[in-house]
Amino acid sequence: MTTWSSGAFTFAEGYLNASTIPAMEIGVGILGGGTVGGELARRMLEDREAILAKSGIDLRLRAVAVRELDKPRLFPSRYIVDRPDLVVSHPEVDLVVELMGGVDPAREMVLSALDLGKPVITANKELLSLHGPELFARAAAKGVSLLFEAAVGGGIPLIRPLSESLAGERIERVMGIVNGTTNFILTAMDSEGIPYQEALADAQRLGYAEANPTADVSGSDAAAKAAILAGLAFGRWVSIEQVHTEGIADLASQDLGFARQLGYTIKLLAVAETSPHGPAVRVHPALVPADHPLALIRGANNGVFLEGPSIGELLFLGPGAGGEPTATAVLGDVILASREFLAGTKVAPRVRFGNGDVRDFSEVETQWYLRLEVRDRPGVLARIAAVFGIHEVSIMSVWQDGRGDYATLLLVTHHARETNHRAAVKDLEALEVVRQVAATIRVVGAGP
């Protein structure tokens, strides 16, 4: 490692010329040699000169810890080691990149690296959403960087804009699509009219979904990301257990079809909002108006709105997953952490977290789409409307599909509290004229 020294600058014709500035070398160890780790190692080796010219940082790959020693890799095998702890403690590793995923042994490895005064870059949203406060406190105590741009939004810069560019804004809402797998599945269901299981199988065959897709389709991956975004946005750490989470496995393709007929698209949204009662963070499928920018995000892409009183609305769109975009985000963090590390002083944490309540989810208000199977006879709508009225849920619009003994009734309500909606659904199900409340899905972005 070469310590930064400003006296070494020279200037040709007033320019900051890359060739005249001494390189600042930094040894990097990577934990995990999979899709992202392998790509990162390859980029560090192949783009070393280009990165040096642009950033002044000479990234030297030292070792990559992998689980299976004999798999083909994107980088030479001489970098491979089989024990992550040896990478962390390696005397020539100045900086550690954690791409193992999961909590164990990732948590222990990150803490060890921080304890050794080594900056850590991680893309591990699960680890952060479960142990963020512990890790941030350790990094702050040691005065080293702990960066995690790749943990949310894949290649889209979200963490740094939120925690730095908007450090002076009172962020009120963060909303978007933060899981590429489910967006790929929903896009296929919507555009090809295929059922969930078929779309999931396609996604698995094409590598967009894992063999065990639970973390994605249950919404828990998106919930971890929503918790991280909420923590940074509101300066109050939110744990994943505090995120109300619903997945997409129960969505019926006919509801995507009805939604389209009504002018909506169904997306899995992450929504984090402030309120006087604390932040409310939730992940659930939602009908989004077809001309809403989030409705235009297709396939494995992600897109996130950041909203505040001064900034209005910012929207960031891009590839939400994949080895190459994610490795790019990690590499940006590696370069920044190197700059901070080479400055040789303690690094102050970017965001602090206050305490306070999280809002009771039952208080949250949204619009709803409901699909009811009802007896097709006069007076039915009046009885249904009466139930909504009792629970102070007001109906915005109603469509009837099909005639016969039974008809399908589609309703979109105005904003209603979660508790009121649930009570109305319970009473609807008890109505003799209602055969089934077949679907209830939130509606987001459709105006007041």
Add this chain to the structure above:
Amino acid sequence: MTTWSSGAFTFAEGYLNASTIPAMEIGVGILGGGTVGGELARRMLEDREAILAKSGIDLRLRAVAVRELDKPRLFPSRYIVDRPDLVVSHPEVDLVVELMGGVDPAREMVLSALDLGKPVITANKELLSLHGPELFARAAAKGVSLLFEAAVGGGIPLIRPLSESLAGERIERVMGIVNGTTNFILTAMDSEGIPYQEALADAQRLGYAEANPTADVSGSDAAAKAAILAGLAFGRWVSIEQVHTEGIADLASQDLGFARQLGYTIKLLAVAETSPHGPAVRVHPALVPADHPLALIRGANNGVFLEGPSIGELLFLGPGAGGEPTATAVLGDVILASREFLAGTKVAPRVRFGNGDVRDFSEVETQWYLRLEVRDRPGVLARIAAVFGIHEVSIMSVWQDGRGDYATLLLVTHHARETNHRAAVKDLEALEVVRQVAATIRVVGAGP
């Protein structure tokens, strides 16, 4: 100023608790008390506690230098001084925000502040695009931060994502709408079918255009921004003189109408591309397909694509101008520069600039839309097509509008070199059957 010390951290329940961390105080001086400077001063005063809680930085406003002493302001008059040099040299001003605009005396003030070891935040794209290398070299020599997020894209974080998050990416193209005034005018011309002069007058009445709109409508504001983005993207500083610049003042509203009929919208685009022959940077009106994301950016909003081999496409959208969004971007920089300043060491520059050529604009290839007034008789199209053929410009599609002695012919070409296009236009004008080449506008984003 309180120097940062990590020993002062305490942790309640493992949390980084804002209330237990000592404040890091920093004195701020603002040069310019107009729309952005006034809003910044107001925010620093009103949001001081909130910013401190979230960032740990206690921003103390010391003075605001203004040109006219007796105008109403968004902040108390006790902060007002009439000499910017006194703000810069004020012993309690640790950090200087330059929001005066223009080159003189802004350049001198920024250099003085840097010489005094004070970090500088500026939103002055003109100053940066003309004197960037000198200013960056001075900041690097002194080891202090020189940040300028607000210089491009108003409230949209672009500078930091480009120079930090994507530091490890080989950016190939930066393209977008970076001037809110012209986008407001073009949106009005397009949606209301009004001529340029009327749309400009509306924009002036509503405060979206200045009394002297030249910098905006000539494209020179966008050119300065394009030069800055290109420099950061490609690691090779581009001066504003090297940007090929065309404005919107000559656009006829009928071309917006024809464009719409053909499925396009006309936007003022900034495009910076790499090539083996160096970067090519240009600002000009362009037909954009109506379903292209840039076509959806309306009013005073901005939107920029960042493209590279690993990242694919990233798109950032948001408010491109206005006091509140721009002040938010400045405030983010103030907080970051404060962190860096309080660390007490030299700050390494984020991006270095290499040397090299800028690509000859005549070599750049684009598609073209042409509107020709031609004699309406058999054989005309054949003669016109022959001229294009001679100059190796291939026609993608042709429409004829109106019949009579003269007809309007609309053509869209495939990609053609600038020189070939110009030669073809010259020869077309010499054709007896062509009364006038009434308009030639580039087409961007319409595929290969």
